[in-house]
Amino acid sequence: MGKHVVVIGGGVAGLEVAGQLSKVGIQVSLIEKDSKTGGNLNKWYKLFPDRRKSSEVKEYLNGITANDGINLMTNTSIEMFNRHRDHFSIITSGGRELIADAIIVATGFDLFKSARKEEYGYGIYDNVITSADLEEMFSRGEISLINNTIPEKIGIIHCVGSRDEKVGNFYCSKLCCVTAVKQAIEIREFLPESKVFCFYMDMRMGGVFYEELYREAQEQWGVSFIRGKVSEVSETIDNQLLIKVEDTLAGRPLKMKFDLLVLMAGMEMSEGGRKIAGIGGLRTGENRFFAANDNHFGSNISNIEGVFYAGTCTAPMNITETISHARAAVIEVIDYLKDSN
Amino acid sequence: MDKFGFTISEGRQIDYESNDRRIAEYIFDREPSFRLCIECGGCSATCTTGNFTDFSLRELNILIKRGENEQVREKLKKCMLCGKCNLVCPRGVNTRNIVVLAKKAFQKSDEYAI
Amino acid sequence: MILAGKKAVWKDYQKEIAEDKYYYVRSCVRQNFFPGSETAFLKIMREELDKDVYENPCHTSCTGICYHSDIVPVETTMTVVARQFALMTEAGYENLMPSCITSFGLYTEILDTWHHFPEIEEKVRRQLKKATGREFKKPKNLAHASDVIFKFRKEIGAKAKYKLINKETGKPLKVVDHIGCHYAKMFPSKGVGGAEYPYVLTGMIEEWGGQIIDYPERRHCCGFGFRQYLVQANRGFSVACSKEKFESMRPFKPDMIITNCPGCPMFLDRWQYVINEMEGKRYGQNGEGIPVFTYEEVAGLVLGYDPWELGLQMHQTDCEPVLNKIGIDYSPEDKYNLDISPSYSKKHNLINV
Secondary structure: OOOEEEEEOOOHHHHHHHHHHHHOOOEEEEEOOOOOOOHHHHHOOEEOOOOEEHHHHHHHHHHHHOOOOEEEEOOOOEEEEEEOOOOEEEEEOOOOEEEEOEEEEOOOEEEOOHHHOHHHOEOOEOOEEEHHHHHHHHHHOOOOOOOOOOOOEEEEEEEEOOOEHHHOEOOOOOOHHHHHHHHHHHHHHHOOOOEEEEEEOOOOOOOOOHHHHHHHHHHOOOOEEEEOOOOEEEEOOOOOEEEEEEEOOOOEEEEEEEOEEEEEEOEEEOHHHHHHHHHHOOOEOOOOOEOOOEOOOEOOEOOOOOEEEOHHHOOOOOHHHHHHHHHHHHHHHHHHHHHOO | OOOOOOOOOOOOOEEHHHOOOHHHHHHHHHOHHHHHOOOOOHHHHHOHHHHHOOOOHHHHHHHHHHOOHHHHHHHHOOOOOOOHHHHHOOOOOOHHHHHHHHHHHHOOOOOOOO | OOHHHHHHHHHHOOOOOOOOOEEEEOOOOHHHHOOHHHHHHHHHHHHHOOOOEEOOOOOOOOOHHHHOOOOOOHHHHHHHHHHHHHHHHHHOOOEEEEOOHHHHHHHHHHHHHHHHOHHHHHHHHHHHHHHHOOOOOOOOEEOOHHHHHHHOHHHHHHOOOOOOEOOOOOOEOEEEEEOOHHHHOOOHHHOOOOOOOOOHHHHHHHHOOOEEOOOOOOOOOOOOOOHHHHOHHHHHHHHHHHHHHHHHHHHHOOOEEEEOOOHHHHHHHHHHHHHHHHHOOOOOOOOOOOOEEEHHHHHHHHOOOOOOOOOHHHOOOOOHHHHHHHOOOOOHHHOOOOOOOHHHHHHOOOOOO
């Protein structure tokens, strides 16, 4: 009785964890570094595969976290935490000490910083944007170029910061392919006169209804998919973007001009997560995400007793998987608190 | 050229903007399943012609879509229209009709006539 | 184009460049291609910037040209390079400053290889000792000669007699830069500004009044590529590379090209003539070619050196359009009348070993 759990991170996983823990009567302190909760969900307008508005998911999360059992601390981060015999002492950036029986780390992911792929010219060429920038355009209800004209030909580049040894990310972020397909459809919806081309290395359509969405993009929206990793982007004199890619299925190099290029930024361990790993001595994997104790039946369990993981701080996940993973973390915590009584 | 003992090499890049893709558009309009190809190569693997010549329907699809018409015109002649490719296609592309439509598009003797 | 984004990239690619006391190693081919460049460089370093630059006539080819043509195996090349280091060590210098981009790339590659595989370095040391009795220290600082000019671009700018500005219009000259493949593509962190948005020549041009144009094929090879050119049958490929660049830069109407490498100015210059002979095409304005310069020649022009002393008559694509645009005072009739007698050379400090 009277158990207290600190949840670090107020994104999808953190909110789900906090909501479910408070449901069973556990006191929760939810710590969020930003001024509001929601994390990366706030950047997205609509979600794959059914293109529901992200605000609906936020409404659900706000609903389950709106109760007295949750102490939400925004604009707060963790400076230090120590494990004592049967509890944790946590010092916040505000200098407050929290005493907790368990900790759930839900620090999520950061989008890959696309400027690191210098050859794509993000931050240098005016009309190179990221998937997140495009979502913002969707939210505003307009897709336009820097000179306020409407793009006619749009290229989408997959695997920006994923499966790329040069930026230190061997892994597949696994959600960018379906994001590309979703955004390609949305662009065609917004701009019926436009032509959209996706440049991919492999189409990784492993999720529920992903392949169906891919097929819809081809069949109903006429989106073209060209297999090849774009290796260079440059700007022409009339401000178009010229790309160099191999059309690997034709076996020949291809050059093509675009009005707008959208980079499918991958997912990386968040900066906040890296900091927590450092101060808490939490083990991380080769991919820099938190390393779970067991890949099959311990994906919420860390190397420190009483510290658990929820969501994309352990690996790229979609929202469905994140919520499932968060619920699993709740079960692990309840189990732990029962035993530690 | 005699003067230098060599000539300036032609590029082998596909120049998407300068290619003529009217044949692809013609096929898209009449056989929408043409868009559904995922380049798996099933058609080419089972193709009688492909087993004895360099004909590949998978490659042909790409070349049509890119507007590499010189190559398409030559390669197209090799298909015997047996339809085995139709049987194996996992995406339900009407592969045989693509060849028929492409042949129609090329049938006049003019440059890439439709 | 967002300049702030480029500046952020440039910030990531700063390198250490020695302040003084350089051991200068010449290029094999430059003295034949554009003989004024290295002479002008030494004059700028010693007389304008008052630096200690040492040369040793026993220095040989680094064999880079053969290494990149599959003629000399890498271990042999390493031992030859070890000998160059030994000559530097014996002379009491620590800052190596090659004139050639391929040498610079090769030295960088060898030092990096030794860093990762110290047993190879040991083997090379043994080989060198056995063959020549020499020992060496690795350079403390390795900077290409253009890095050094880049470092002192402001000092050169302060002494400039001319600016890279069109005197008729008052507008900056539009300049294409070409840094050469071996400068930064192999080791982007060793080149000022990196490989995608190189800054080494851009920095000079901006400092001296010109404006760099960033055109789509900026990063493409000039066409030299060693084995592309050395076999006659492959030369069509070589000239096609240059042509691709010219076609790509033409819409930007460049006034001139500045280069970093011994080979690039040669090919960008000579192939313009060849393309014109073969296809009747020229890429400059008013039916002219686009003049091509080495960075030393540009520095020399800015400092007011005589174009013919700089050896600009050795360029096949005429340099006069640029001289006229800048308003450089030169004598057209002396272009091919340079007195190359020893007394002239001595007076003008042309031979400076």
